[in-house]
Amino acid sequence: MAAPALPTPALLSDFARTLPLLQPRERSRLVQRAEVWAGWSRAQRRAQQAGLAAWDALPAAERGERRERYLAWQALPIDERRRIDAAREVFAAFAPGQQQELRARFAAVDLGTARGWRLGPALGADYAALQPLLAQVPVDEHEALLRVLRAMTPPQRQDLAVLVQRTPPQERGALRRELVSTAASSRDAWLYERLQR
Structure with a gap:
């Protein structure tokens, strides 16, 4: 079944046949950017082009x-x-x-710790202790893990850091999945039980 026809900004008319083939989110972003570009003055467009040239020169x-x-x-x-x-x-x-x-x-600061601060102030402060848990996280698990870690209190993250250090590397993937699947209301009890093992 063919994708429905979509309004195409004049700027993208050369791509009218290709646009419907794009994923909806990407198509929407491209159309929005074209509309922004179309609304800019000549000076704004030149400034944008100069910025892009500077970017390409890096x-x-x-x-x-x-x-x-x-x-x-x-x-x-x-x-x-x-x-x-x-x-x-x-x-x-x-x-x-x-x-x-x-x-x-x-x-x-070592590069790993510095990069850990990109996770924000809360997780950046705990990154060194949690790094073994965050290492080699599959892409499809990354967002859920960060969401859980951000929702945890600092004492919970400290307990988790102790647990991570005690967990052999080959078992950390299972620990991550168990952590993510544990309801927030049960997290303290889960941490306590795991630390008592």
Whole structure:
């Protein structure tokens, strides 16, 4: 059965036959972007093109790093983004020397820990202890695991970190699945029972 015809912005008229073949979410994003572009002034379009040229001029590794940071930011819950924005404002008020010192301290942190902070303030603080649980999580389990970890209290995450350290690597996948399938109301009891084993 053919996909229904969709209104196509004039900008995308060359792709009128291809658009219906795209996944609905991707098609919608493309159409929205075309509509935004069509509404821009000539100066706005030139600025966007200059930004894209600057992006393309970056080394591939730098583009990958920036893309990863952007996707991590997009994945954060809104309350975590607000906490980061508030911290950014506090940081901006520091004297340049103090900012430089803090940047140097963060640059000295090992790469794994630094990347853990991309999970936001709550999980970033617990990342080192929870890293064995977060390592090699299948893509289809990642979002659910992060949702559960963010819903846990700091003491629950501390108990979980102890449990993770006691769990052999080959059993951590089962531990993750059990954690995710445990109702929030039963999580304290589950952690207690698992820690007593």
